[in-house]
Amino acid sequence: MGTKRVRFVAIALAILSVAAMLIPNVLGVYYLHVVNVALVNVILAVGLNFILGFGGQISLAQAAFFGLGAYGYSILALRGVPLPVAAVAGVLLAGGAGLALGWPALKLKGHYLALATLGFGIIMQQLMINLGGLTGGANGLSAIPRFGLGPLTLDSEPHIFYLELIFAALVVALSVLFDRSPLGMRARALRDDETAAEVSGVNIRNIKVMLFVISATCGGLAGVLYSTMLGYISPDVFAWSTTFNYLVMVVIGGLGSTGGVVTMAFLLTLIPEWLRFLKDSYMAVFGLVVIVMMAAAPGGLAGLARAATAHRTRQRFPLSRKGAGKFELGKPREGKVG
């Protein structure tokens, strides 16, 4: 990294830190609350981006990992386990599930993987609903202790904001670093052409499992933070249908683009609040917009941004393939004989 870049990064970080400190004072309680929800969504979406965006594997299980982290933390916390231990346990539980799901998923591709992860999500939600003694059943768990270390407890939206901001920043940083690293390049190779990658010596199996575990761990982390933020969880929060929201955040943000995914996560959390005036028709409009976005801009927001600067890119990389990009959805597929 040249000194110019280092200075740029330092200035950007300074600006962001100041902004971060100002935000709780500028925003009212309600909007801060919405921002806190958005930060949880950022962690979930950026986490999903690892397996979906970098790895190109269709996982519809993110809501299940979200739930495992949340229930893991909440069940232990309510039973008096020290909160930091409970939090770590929740995250590890989700990560472990990612490992358990990752291995069998190695041989599944495309829609098969999608359906398998979807099935996993449904099974998890059913267990949350039915194992009443453990999970509180459909009524969920209330009065979940807010996360705290010793005498330092978080009991207000600003405190929660800071906690979530730190973790969100960590996850985003991880994502950016991964993207630029050789590991990230190998993951993208896997996404773009699995056979070619394997032939080139990329260890497909390890990367797939690793990406699954990372995504699951981020999901679990988001679950712990959500539980501490709201103090209440129920199976309704972790329905497989909510996975769709994170899918949209990643795909429309731009697969593999951290910035795009973060942007979409914020937008998708804030827009429903802004659009409350649409009331009855909000969800219908949402569905329509998703269709239009997929049809018009398959590369998502990041793809649009890239296209906008394509000219400059071409100046810097005159030999690159036109239309090739990091944010595309992978290889096209063909139909099958009927």
Place this chain on the structure above:
Amino acid sequence: MLIQLGFSGLAMGAIYGLVALGFTLIWNAVGIVNFAQGELVMLAAFVSVASLSQALHLPWAVNLVLTVVFMAVFGLFMARGIYHPLRNAPQLGAIVATLGLSIFLKNSAVLVWGPDPLIDSGPFGNATVSLGPAKIYGQHVLILVTMVVLMVLQVAMFRGTAIGKAMRATAQDREVARLMGINTDRVIALIFAYACMLAGVAGVLVAPVFYVSADMGGMVALKAFASSIVGGFGHVPGAVIGGLILGLMDAFGSYFLSSQYIDVISFGLLIAFLIFRPQGLFGEPEMERP
């Protein structure tokens, strides 16, 4: 007792199979998993019951024909608006787009027809046929028969007719098909139209059995996907048989094992199939799929 259980299981299974026929067609032709197939059935059911039956009081046969025509037109729009822009994008784009379509249809239905569920008595009303001690709804028999007929039709069409061959050619390699003089765009539009017509028939048949409501498509579509996996994804008779198997399993599983955990069991079976025999019962083992 077992006969009754068996028949109700077969009836539900026939519904899964009917829905599966529709998206199997789309998958075979263009390689898209249509996550909105259940909502297409719901759309057809609403059009049939709310608009044609309750508002205009049309006789059942006319109702069926008009609904199917409506769905065919919708299919043409779907081909142009959803498939066409995504024809070169891989599965994830299509999955997200069809999921978006399902959400759009589900919520638009509530806006257009209101949130109340609708009932319709269908051509048989509550008439039942007795098979020994078991009572079987006439409507269920109609569904089973229709499903078999449509399945045979679909297989015959792909093998025997010119349009079927054109569809297979388009599916195998769109560029080459076009070079050979096949109007691939039109063929694909026809495929979507027909798949929607299948959904239309399903919607009209199923409306008297369930109730028509905006969320009727959800679980049925999921079970239909599972049926396809069990039967062999893309295998037409397999989808239908998979549906019947799943329906029987739901019925017998609820009775003998547990109605509380039946979904866990069904989807557990799905995952087991995916891990150990992804090609299902009748499919071919897959080579590398892009």
Place this chain on the structure above:
Amino acid sequence: MKWLRPSALALFSLIAALALAACSGTAATGTGAQGGGAQKSGEPINIGVSAPLTGQFAEDGGYMKNGINLAVKDINDKGGINGRPIQLFWEDDQGPNPTAASNAVTKLITQNNVVAVIGPHFSPAMLPTEPIFQKYSVPALTGATGPPITAQNNPWIFRIRLNDEVGARLLVKYAVETLGLKKIGLDYVNTAFGQGGIEVVKDELSKRGITPVDIETHQDDTKDFTPQILNFQQKGVDGIIVWTDDQPGGLLAKQMATLGAKFKLVGSTTFSQPPFLKLAGDAANGAISISDFIPDNPDQHVQDWMKKFSAVYNTQPELYASAYYDAANILAEAIKKASKVDGPSIQKALQGIQNFQGVMTQYSWSSNGDMVHSGLITEVKNGKPVVVQVVKEK
């Protein structure tokens, strides 16, 4: 750092700026007043409503709207409360959605400065928002019937329908003592409502020394009840107690009729309500239910309400409209009596409500927040529910 590339950074900054602009503009009005702050006279009284305006339960949200709007219109037409009109703020909580509900309630309290909230209606929406009401000292009136809602030791929560804890026990009492059921099967929808209700049923049965011979579960979108009905028949039940919603209830009754099931159908409120009656048709006859509201209740207050509602909306009122009409009126009564128009004073006034006559029943506050202590046992005869017994909590 590609995410710091000018284009992405510009886009992100633009979004952030817009967001901050939108938020900051209204933040000024959000801070300062701690939701429920006292308001000057002549000014409108802000009341919030959290209801399922979209989603699976939009139908119920629509009924709630009818009831509340009618009540508020009547009050405002008469000059409001002590000369001040009521201003309603509606927020969509999408039904049993904890995140949406907490957003909706937070917005109502901190942005719209409401002095009280009607709703949310569902347990998974009430439970996470109860701490919010307590934190900001804003009373909430809800028609949710799940027992945990008034078991949280929260003095800001007021329930304006019969607690399932009480209702389920009264139903079991009727089933065992009046109907004489001995071999009982249970069936419930696997949601907070169903689980909560059936737990109370099980407990009451065990207090009477009865163990259910079969317990079945279903989802809101279950379509085929054949296996469950066959199980009940095979185990020889003489009646089943069912805690569920309209659609599964209707399908269950219909399929019971087709399969020639001879056992009694006894269950939660849905078995006396119009959606179930419409969906089950003739098969609804004979169904018993514990209910709060049916149109054929000979009580004069109910009959007057029927006429009034029909005159305005051209249709009969049902349970949600009636319950929330009463909720709005109870709240108005409390605001009228309160020493000041702010959350804590209204809460005190609500606690003082005894024998308030509504269109559904009489409301009296009790220490856990429940305000309804009686219900109706109904049976469907000739397609209509008829009151068989009025039951009261001891």
